[in-house]
Amino acid sequence: MRLAIFGGRFDPPHVGHLLAASDAFERLSLDRIVLVPAATQPLKAGQAGAAADQRLEMTRLLVEGDRRFEVSRVEVDRGGLSFTVDTLMHFATQYPAAERFLLVGADVLGSFGQWREPERILELAGLVLLERQSEAPLAAPSALRDGGVRRLPTRRIDVSSTEIRERVRAGRSIRGFVPDAVAAYIERAGLYRDS
Numbered sequence: 001m002r003l004a005i006f007g008g009r010f011d012p013p014h015v016g017h018l019l020a021a022s023d024a025f026e027r028l029s030l031d032r033i034v035l036v037p038a039a040t041q042p043l044k045a046g047q048a049g050a051a052a053d054q055r056l057e058m059t060r061l062l063v064e065g066d067r068r069f070e071v072s073r074v075e076v077d078r079g080g081l082s083f084t085v086d087t088l089m090h091f092a093t094q095y096p097a098a099e100r101f102l103l104v105g106a107d108v109l110g111s112f113g114q115w116r117e118p119e120r121i122l123e124l125a126g127l128v129l130l131e132r133q134s135e136a137p138l139a140a141p142s143a144l145r146d147g148g149v150r151r152l153p154t155r156r157i158d159v160s161s162t163e164i165r166e167r168v169r170a171g172r173s174i175r176g177f178v179p180d181a182v183a184a185y186i187e188r189a190g191l192y193r194d195s
């Protein structure tokens with residue numbers, strides 16, 4: 001079984017996440033992608049937004065009914081700062097025989113050296129950089145130079161959670177930025193109106 005872990009804040013999850021994951025699914029011939037909403041991301045601590053359970057529920061709505069994807073509450077349940085190495089150890093125990101991959105956006109490459117136990121991360125999973133096409137290739141930091149990092153071109157979807165939160169705050173429509181079920185959840189829960 002070929003399994004990929006895709007973590008993030010997902011505040012909110014959007015079509016950029018979905019299409020990048022979908023491209024990775026096909027190009028890596030994966031059997032399953034597990035989306036893992038973070039409790040608190042160490043390098044993004046202090047940012048306001050939706051609560052962990054709300055981000056978890058919206059991520060479920062993003063991939064609802066799609067058997068390629070599953071959503072894990074492992075980081076939300078663990079609480080505190082979410083370190084990727086702990087999450088990978090969890091999945092290594094749960095799926096010892098699986099070939100494991102860690103999907104990360106190319107924008108996180110610059111901070112990889114600051115992550116907890118980067119070498120251990122590379123032992124536990126193959127690191128796959130989702131590189132949005134037309135992005136200039138970035139130079140890998142030293143922690144990655146020797147490790148087998150795989151660069152995966154994904155289509156460019158110019159949308160971010162930050163833009164979606166700003167649109168909601170400004171009273172603009174987010175139709176098409178997120179699946180309708182996620183938009184309805186944001187509306188119902190009154191999220192991002194004054195974040």
Ligand code: ATP
Pocket residue numbers: 007008009010011015016017020103104105106107108130132154157158159160161162163
């Ligand atoms: P924010 O705007 O709040 O920083 P984000 O939209 O970048 O959020 P995250 O939850 O931080 O979303 O992203 C999780 C992962 O998804 C990261 O690895 C990020 O690089 C990747 N990602 C985010 N947006 C896109 C997109 N439009 N296309 C491809 N990958 C994306």
